[in-house]
Amino acid sequence: MVHLIRFDYIQNTRAAIGIIAVLAVIWRSVYSNLQPIDDWLTYDFLRFERQSHLGQRSIFWCMMSPKFCCSWRA
DSSP, X not given: OOOSSOHHHHHHHHHHHHHHHHHHHHHHHHHHTHHHHHHIXXXXXXXXXXXXXXXXXXXXXXXXXXHHHHHOOO
């Protein structure tokens, strides 16, 4: 009897799709809360002043880094 469908392939594909779905939900939740995370990281954790050039540049790079990572193509 010839098996046209490999069940181990289907299970691996389902696992991969599940992992991708979970990672997409995590990415979406982090990305939608990026401003509060960046504010905490820059002003509370690193202790940069809000009006300083370094503080403003840090916020800029924290906000733009995920966009650069998503738009970069090999």
